[in-house]
Amino acid sequence: xxxxxxxxAQSGGVTAVINATACGVIETARExxxxxxxxxxxxxxxxxxxxxxLIDTSHESAKDIAALRHTPGGAFxxxxxxxxxLEESAAEYQRLxxxxxxxxxxxxxxxxxxxxxxxxxxxxxxxxxxGYDITCVGxxxxxDNDLPETDTCPGFGSVAKYVAVSIKEAxxxxxxxxxxxxxxxxxxxxxxxxxxxxTALAGPRRSEPxxxxxxxxxxFDEVRFLELVKENVEKYDNxxxxxxEGLRWPSGRFVSExxxxxxxxxxxxxxxxxxxxxxxKNRLGYKYHWAVADYLQRSARHIASAVDVEQAYAMGxxxxxxxxxxxxxxxxxxxxxxxxxxxxxxxxxxxxxVANVEKKVPKRFLTPDGFNVTAACRRYLEPxxxxxxxxxxxxxxxxxxxxxxxxxxxxxxTQWEPPE
Amino acid sequence: xxxxxxxxAQSGGVTAVINATACGVIETARExxxxxxxxxxxxxxxxxxxxxxLIDTSHESAKDIAALRHTPGGAFxxxxxxxxxLEESAAEYQRLxxxxxxxxxxxxxxxxxxxxxxxxxxxxxxxxxxGYDITCVGxxxxxDNDLPETDTCPGFGSVAKYVAVSIKEAxxxxxxxxxxxxxxxxxxxxxxxxxxxxTALAGPRRSEPxxxxxxxxxxFDEVRFLELVKENVEKYDNxxxxxxEGLRWPSGRFVSExxxxxxxxxxxxxxxxxxxxxxxKNRLGYKYHWAVADYLQRSARHIASAVDVEQAYAMGxxxxxxxxxxxxxxxxxxxxxxxxxxxxxxxxxxxxxVANVEKKVPKRFLTPDGFNVTAACRRYLEPxxxxxxxxxxxxxxxxxxxxxxxxxxxxxxTQWEPPE
Numbered sequence: 001x002x003x004x005x006x007x008x009a010q011s012g013g014v015t016a017v018i019n020a021t022a023c024g025v026i027e028t029a030r031e032x033x034x035x036x037x038x039x040x041x042x043x044x045x046x047x048x049x050x051x052x053x054l055i056d057t058s059h060e061s062a063k064d065i066a067a068l069r070h071t072p073g074g075a076f077x078x079x080x081x082x083x084x085x086l087e088e089s090a091a092e093y094q095r096l097x098x099x100x101x102x103x104x105x106x107x108x109x110x111x112x113x114x115x116x117x118x119x120x121x122x123x124x125x126x127x128x129x130x131g132y133d134i135t136c137v138g139x140x141x142x143x144d145n146d147l148p149e150t151d152t153c154p155g156f157g158s159v160a161k162y163v164a165v166s167i168k169e170a171x172x173x174x175x176x177x178x179x180x181x182x183x184x185x186x187x188x189x190x191x192x193x194x195x196x197x198x199t200a201l202a203g204p205r206r207s208e209p210x211x212x213x214x215x216x217x218x219x220f221d222e223v224r225f226l227e228l229v230k231e232n233v234e235k236y237d238n239x240x241x242x243x244x245e246g247l248r249w250p251s252g253r254f255v256s257e258x259x260x261x262x263x264x265x266x267x268x269x270x271x272x273x274x275x276x277x278x279x280x281k282n283r284l285g286y287k288y289h290w291a292v293a294d295y296l297q298r299s300a301r302h303i304a305s306a307v308d309v310e311q312a313y314a315m316g317x318x319x320x321x322x323x324x325x326x327x328x329x330x331x332x333x334x335x336x337x338x339x340x341x342x343x344x345x346x347x348x349x350x351x352x353x354v355a356n357v358e359k360k361v362p363k364r365f366l367t368p369d370g371f372n373v374t375a376a377c378r379r380y381l382e383p384x385x386x387x388x389x390x391x392x393x394x395x396x397x398x399x400x401x402x403x404x405x406x407x408x409x410x411x412x413x414t415q416w417e418p419p420e
Numbered sequence: 421x422x423x424x425x426x427x428x429a430q431s432g433g434v435t436a437v438i439n440a441t442a443c444g445v446i447e448t449a450r451e452x453x454x455x456x457x458x459x460x461x462x463x464x465x466x467x468x469x470x471x472x473x474l475i476d477t478s479h480e481s482a483k484d485i486a487a488l489r490h491t492p493g494g495a496f497x498x499x500x501x502x503x504x505x506l507e508e509s510a511a512e513y514q515r516l517x518x519x520x521x522x523x524x525x526x527x528x529x530x531x532x533x534x535x536x537x538x539x540x541x542x543x544x545x546x547x548x549x550x551g552y553d554i555t556c557v558g559x560x561x562x563x564d565n566d567l568p569e570t571d572t573c574p575g576f577g578s579v580a581k582y583v584a585v586s587i588k589e590a591x592x593x594x595x596x597x598x599x600x601x602x603x604x605x606x607x608x609x610x611x612x613x614x615x616x617x618x619t620a621l622a623g624p625r626r627s628e629p630x631x632x633x634x635x636x637x638x639x640f641d642e643v644r645f646l647e648l649v650k651e652n653v654e655k656y657d658n659x660x661x662x663x664x665e666g667l668r669w670p671s672g673r674f675v676s677e678x679x680x681x682x683x684x685x686x687x688x689x690x691x692x693x694x695x696x697x698x699x700x701k702n703r704l705g706y707k708y709h710w711a712v713a714d715y716l717q718r719s720a721r722h723i724a725s726a727v728d729v730e731q732a733y734a735m736g737x738x739x740x741x742x743x744x745x746x747x748x749x750x751x752x753x754x755x756x757x758x759x760x761x762x763x764x765x766x767x768x769x770x771x772x773x774v775a776n777v778e779k780k781v782p783k784r785f786l787t788p789d790g791f792n793v794t795a796a797c798r799r800y801l802e803p804x805x806x807x808x809x810x811x812x813x814x815x816x817x818x819x820x821x822x823x824x825x826x827x828x829x830x831x832x833x834t835q836w837e838p839p840e
Contacts, residue, residue: 077598079597080599166716168817169818170714172719176430177433178464289715290712291716293713294590294711296713299589302723385817387816396581396805397621397622400592
């Protein structure tokens, strides 16, 4: 088999461990120099391929590539760019194939969420039509944990650990301060409440924070919520709440769009935590504190889950091995063998089963009232935050690698223009 | 010398390392069983003394006391209760002395900020008037780092490390996402900008986050700020901003009170980060993300500074040693011997020099334009975040101790009623 190059791209929101996947891809590719030539990484994800901005990772030292394993963010840049459908914009896919042909790319490894898996599939179809053979595999990634088929998504375990540790620590703070009755932590999760659910790991007992969890899957019941807050404060002297950014009213409107406007008539700034805090203060009069973790949660490599890092790396490695085996249109997944002791293996799934499917927190993981999680949910979540995988430190700060990111010389005469 | 008991209380906002100080106090007292009987801790700070709710720490095992060193929050409860002045409420101080007499307390160790040091002083004066001899010492504590005389305040180094690590990680995230141009992290600091200043440690180069820091010490210049944001985005493709919660307009009004109201006419919820984000979006059109760390920053024992933990413990130990030496009305401080290598020793200062004085970030630590810190400031800050002092983990989460906190039987017939 002729030696071909491999194209790798990071897509969508980045995570604390997506670079561990990149590390797995590149290190594994380097072990197969007979079949895989260079690994080109897309500068800013798929845009890098469209613009023929290919980062030549062969310029990076083995040491720097190894350091990707403990470096958060997307080392080559990511992008939220959704390729149009094949019908709408065949030109986009053709452009990709032209770039791949020009750079002798025979493997396309796409690291992202549900949309990206759909893209990977289409690239191959177009390649075939153009008489160019390219093996496409997907690699799962998303802090939202909403990909189907796989037991979990690399990136999620580390966010889960971050939010559980954070709410545990903040909960201890609140208990120490008798005047503060309410603490609200807003976490990511526009459609799926997995991250909010993970805060439950901070305390298994009803008396321990978080006392209330609010999910995007459960329409917000303000009356019952306020009753519960009051009950918790009366029983435990405080109430710690975790809320998904995607919490919605029964009407479907986001609670973060509180319907309020500022002095200039602008819609009030996002953030569901401050909306709930104000609601509690107005109705119950309790003194509150709130935090919005935003990017801090998904970039917190300093407190990454060792299991998550290991799985992220394993997915990258498996993707290259699948590509080498010619397993076109597949995605490696994490298969849970047992909860306790936690055992997992690497499986595969056809991309079409993953594309555009969103896995939400199922009913059996939520308590009947919808304000907390069940024991089954804890059993599912607990293994995912196990182990600490600390980055090295230098001068008091984590030492994260910054790659050279040198672009390969362009070969095409044409420039790519984004469609409207 | 007759054996006397020691009273210890935690005052004001808690920190990631105030329990390390408690650990230093209790372990040192236990080494002097010939002079110090029991260590009583005030349940909820000084309120515990007023209400005669004294936690008998002799019921806690050596192992649990040792675990305080790695446990955040206030193990005995803290409180924001400011004692009235001696003139206004001599009764309060008399009550304290009565409780101390009843429980044979000869040492009063008060762990807090500027106000607390004033209190410690007054307790002793009243004692003398009432013919009761009590040695009072203060122990510094505050995440705000605003106590004078001491080189730094236990609690600050760990927050400094947390915010520097967090903004470094979030900055890497922002760089990965070409569509996100702005990231704003709001940190604590109502009057002093030390925590905001510490974010600068994340990146020494102008090109590295944070690009702009906003201090309570510098009146907010909106025009110049927006220009700078634009310059940074044009130069570096993004702009990462750290802002103190206490940022004020030239008029003195907090920027967080944006003057806007919600649909019900309520003042808009706090948070200066969302106000700045909205300002940038309206004027410059950039896509933003923002985070408010709130309690997460001061309770983040998982990423505590080893130097801070060591100093917090040393202050507790020194306080007991001062008390034993009869150094009444003193507070141990941290004295910097050299920047590099960082060397420090324990000194002392009279409480009256500390009481009610607030140390702000000095001019020489701020760049002339007031939007960043100087090399001198970095030299000061850098040693304080050195070293990682990880807590032990159990099942994926930090294993923090929860003490028994058993109260000593009451001896007084009278109940204390808070003054109006």
